[in-house]
Amino acid sequence: MSQDHRPQPLTNQVIREHLASLAKPPGSLGRLEDLAFELCRIQQTLRPVSSPRKLIVFGGDHGVISEGVTAWPGEITQIMLDTIAKGKAASSALAMATSTSLEVFDVGSFRGGALRHQGSSSVRRDYWMLPGSRNLAQQPAMTVDELEQGLTAGRQIAREVAAQGFRIVAGGEMGIGNTTPAACLTSLICNESGALVVGRGAGADDETLQRKTQVVTQAVERARQHGTGQLRKQLAEVTGVELATLAGFFAESSQLGMVVILDGFIATAAALMAEVLWPESRRNWIAAHCSTEPGHAIALKFLQLDPFLNWQMRLGEGTGALLLMPMLDAACAILSEMTTIAQLQTELVHSRT
Numbered sequence: 001m002s003q004d005h006r007p008q009p010l011t012n013q014v015i016r017e018h019l020a021s022l023a024k025p026p027g028s029l030g031r032l033e034d035l036a037f038e039l040c041r042i043q044q045t046l047r048p049v050s051s052p053r054k055l056i057v058f059g060g061d062h063g064v065i066s067e068g069v070t071a072w073p074g075e076i077t078q079i080m081l082d083t084i085a086k087g088k089a090a091s092s093a094l095a096m097a098t099s100t101s102l103e104v105f106d107v108g109s110f111r112g113g114a115l116r117h118q119g120s121s122s123v124r125r126d127y128w129m130l131p132g133s134r135n136l137a138q139q140p141a142m143t144v145d146e147l148e149q150g151l152t153a154g155r156q157i158a159r160e161v162a163a164q165g166f167r168i169v170a171g172g173e174m175g176i177g178n179t180t181p182a183a184c185l186t187s188l189i190c191n192e193s194g195a196l197v198v199g200r201g202a203g204a205d206d207e208t209l210q211r212k213t214q215v216v217t218q219a220v221e222r223a224r225q226h227g228t229g230q231l232r233k234q235l236a237e238v239t240g241v242e243l244a245t246l247a248g249f250f251a252e253s254s255q256l257g258m259v260v261i262l263d264g265f266i267a268t269a270a271a272l273m274a275e276v277l278w279p280e281s282r283r284n285w286i287a288a289h290c291s292t293e294p295g296h297a298i299a300l301k302f303l304q305l306d307p308f309l310n311w312q313m314r315l316g317e318g319t320g321a322l323l324l325m326p327m328l329d330a331a332c333a334i335l336s337e338m339t340t341i342a343q344l345q346t347e348l349v350h351s352r353t
């Protein structure tokens with residue numbers, strides 16, 4: 001009889017027993033043990049790695065800003081993408097501090113098309129596809145074909161990153177106005193009211209918040225009219241270019257076996273889209289933190305992800321994901337360096353003889 005030589009999957013039980021066998025009271029490293037567990041489970045080894053790692057920041061603009069849903073002008077998207085690539089933004093600083101590679105893609109800023117063939121910036125524009133999404137208060141933000149193009153671009157970028165040898169990836173975003181489509185997607189997918197998922201984004205005042213809630217509520221109502229059998233049509237109504245690309249990136253990164261670190265509210269809204277399009281993509285995801293945007297906790301609960309940090313952050317750009325990187329190193333270190341309780345018992349016996 002021929003024997004099956006395929007490697008047996010590493011079960012959750014084996015991982016738990018291994019963590020319990022290390023030289024400490026069982027469970028005493030708290031959430032660090034949960035993080036170590038996740039790395040073992042995803043990488044299917046008791047000696048996981050936390051590097052090499054890379055953050056991709058995806059940029060896009062949003063036609064809906066003409067409704068007055070954000071405190072900032074759209075031009076800031078482009079300026080911040082350049083600032084991140086030049087090493088002068090929060091994400092650049094944290095990527096440097098955590099030994100994480102960083103690449104910036106403009107996939108849909110208003111002016112990206114005009115800048116596409118200028119080689120002077122380190123922002124990549126080879127996947128640029130649209131001068132922003134359309135105003136989702138008035139019409140579908142994207143066509144189904146455009147949504148598909150965004151998803152495909154994100155999947156292609158994930159393949160590039162995997163081919164470069166990265167084992168841990170994070171996806172971040174930069175897009176003035178993008179908490180509006182993120183709130184729409186969260187409301188639509190998690191079946192929650194607009195009022196519960198809308199927040200102040202990058203600093204909306206009371207009036208802006210009220211307008212934004214109305215815009216989100218109405219757009220989601222319109223999207224729902226397509227019916228659940230028309231998922232892509234529903235999503236295209238209320239999404240954005242960087243969100244679509246992120247969704248493809250998250251889904252394909254899982255498919256390729258990389259560990260995916262999720263960032264804030266917008267990144268998680270893109271992850272929601274990936275999960276409904278490619279169910280079980282979430283198996284390779286780790287939620288770094290919970291943003292102060294009220295929709296974020298709702299989206300994470302839907303994905304059954306328990307965030308590791310709660311640092312009252314709401315910046316985006318992948319900053320929350322970057323903050324978790326040193327903790328991934330810590331989780332790998334306990335697994336590779338610690339001795340076992342069994343060893344302590346042996347030493348105890350020796351010390352008594």
Ligand SMILES: O=C(O)c1ccc[n+]([C@@H]2O[C@H](COP(=O)([O-])O)[C@@H](O)[C@H]2O)c1
Pocket residue numbers: 069070071072173174175176177178179180200201202203204263264265266267291292293296313314315316317
């Ligand atoms: O990551 C988050 O949780 C987060 C929460 C609020 C705002 N942001 C960032 O702020 C921008 C969107 O805010 P807004 O108000 O213009 O929709 C966008 O560039 C995001 O990266 C990010």
Ligand SMILES: Cc1cc2nc[nH]c2cc1C
Pocket residue numbers: 072076080173174175202315316317
């Ligand atoms: C300055 C600024 C930086 C950002 N980074 C991510 N979103 C942002 C929004 C603003 C406004």
